[in-house]
Amino acid sequence: MLDPSTLRVLVTGATSGIGAATARRFALAGAKVVGTGRRADRLIALRDELGANFHPLEVDVRDNAALTEALAKVAAPFAPFNVVFANAGLALGLEPANAASLKDWDDMVDTNIKGLLYTVRATLPAMVERREGHVLFTGSVAGDYPYPGGNTYGATKAFVKQFSLNLIADLAGTGVRATNIEPGMVETEFSLVRFHGDAAKSDNVYAGTQAMSGEDIAEQVFFAATLPRHVNINRIQAFATCQSFSPFKVSRD
Ligand code: NDP
Ligand code: 8X3
Known part of the structure; x- marks a missing residue:
């Protein structure tokens, strides 16, 4: 296993939940x-909690110029990064595609796809040059399995899955690893964001369940990132034990 004290980690979306x-x-x-994250107060609270091992960086992943500039300014001992966890993301809405908000779709594409790509482009060249590093993504089971109302959210996570696999192809021989973490239901602020701040709707998602926690997913990221450098975990897909599959739906007259 790698010595964690040798790791210089970037976590996007560190203000909440999995990050x-x-x-x-x-x-x-x-x-x-x-x-990183947009909520500076959360980042400062995390620095107060974690001390010298944590460096807060307030930045919106959708702003490529700001993100690239902010990351380029990170100095030792926090840089150069050798673990990049591109995790920032969100689901917005659960309406069918014919009724969903186009703005919600734009926000998901801009964050989950474009923000993730900006994060990779701002960090990957230096890792390839040093022939050392690991990029991990927060994909989702929604990238593999459809569900009603998952339309654009699930499609962004399918993009993340395929991009991660293609990255493994591109990175062959470079010593840089890539892993897609694909969780099912995790109790975080995810549903509060999805339902635009409606706490009752969000609570309902987790009522009577034992969803996974952010810590459960963090353990999977830590596991993959601390394995010896000759091991690349391509994908980790995990459900909460209370979660499973449904039969195909058939509409009848
Ligand atoms: P949270 O809402 O708790 O956390 C989301 C994080 O993403 C926050 O730190 C938020 O920071 C950050 N973020 C969102 N938009 C931006 C942006 N434009 N710029 C910078 N940071 C941003 O949800 P989770 O922890 O659950 O979500 C993390 C990832 O996990 C997401 O990619 C999500 O799709 C994925 N996922 C979640 C699952 C779940 O059931 N919870 C299951 C599978 C995958 P801030 O708002 O401060 O900017
Ligand atoms: C989050 C899991 O099932 O709500 O990606 O889409 S799900």
């Missing part, structure tokens, strides 16, 4: 962690 838990997992294990 916050992953920042904690690495920082408490001795890694240096840069955590």
Whole structure:
């Protein structure tokens, strides 16, 4: 296993949920962690909690110029990055495609696809040059399995899955690894965001279940990133134990 104290980790979307838990997992294990997000107060609170192993970086992943500039300014001991966890993302809405908000679709594409690509382009060349590094993504089971109302969200996560696999192809022989983490239901602020702040609707998603936690996913990221450098985990797909598959739906007259 790799010594976590040798890791310089970038976590996008570290203000909440999976990203916050992953920042904690690495920082408490001795890694240096840069955590990004738009909510500066959350990042400052994380720095107060984690101390010298955490560096806050307030930036919107949709703004390529700002992201690239902010990342280029990160100095030692937090850079150069050798683990990049492109995790920032969101689902917006659960309406069928004919009724969904086009703005929600734009926001998901801009964040989950374009923001993720900007993150990779801002960090990958230096890792390839040094022949050392690991890019991990937060994909989703929604990238593999359709569900009603998942239309654009699921499609963005299918993009992430295929981009991650294609990255493994591109990175052959470079010593740089790529992994897609594909969770099912995780109790975070995800549903609160999806339902535009409607807490009752969000609570309903998790009522009577034991969903996975951000910490459960952080453990998977930490596992994949600390395996010896000759091992590349392509994908990790995990459901909460309470979650499973439904039969195909058949509409009848
Ligand atoms: P949260 O809402 O708790 O966290 C989302 C994080 O993404 C926040 O830190 C948020 O930061 C950040 N983020 C969103 N938009 C932007 C942006 N434009 N710029 C920078 N940061 C942004 O949800 P999760 O932790 O659950 O979500 C993390 C990832 O996990 C997402 O990609 C999501 O699609 C994926 N996922 C979630 C599952 C779940 O059931 N929860 C299951 C499978 C995948 P801020 O708002 O401060 O900018
Ligand atoms: C999050 C899981 O099933 O809500 O990606 O789409 S799901």
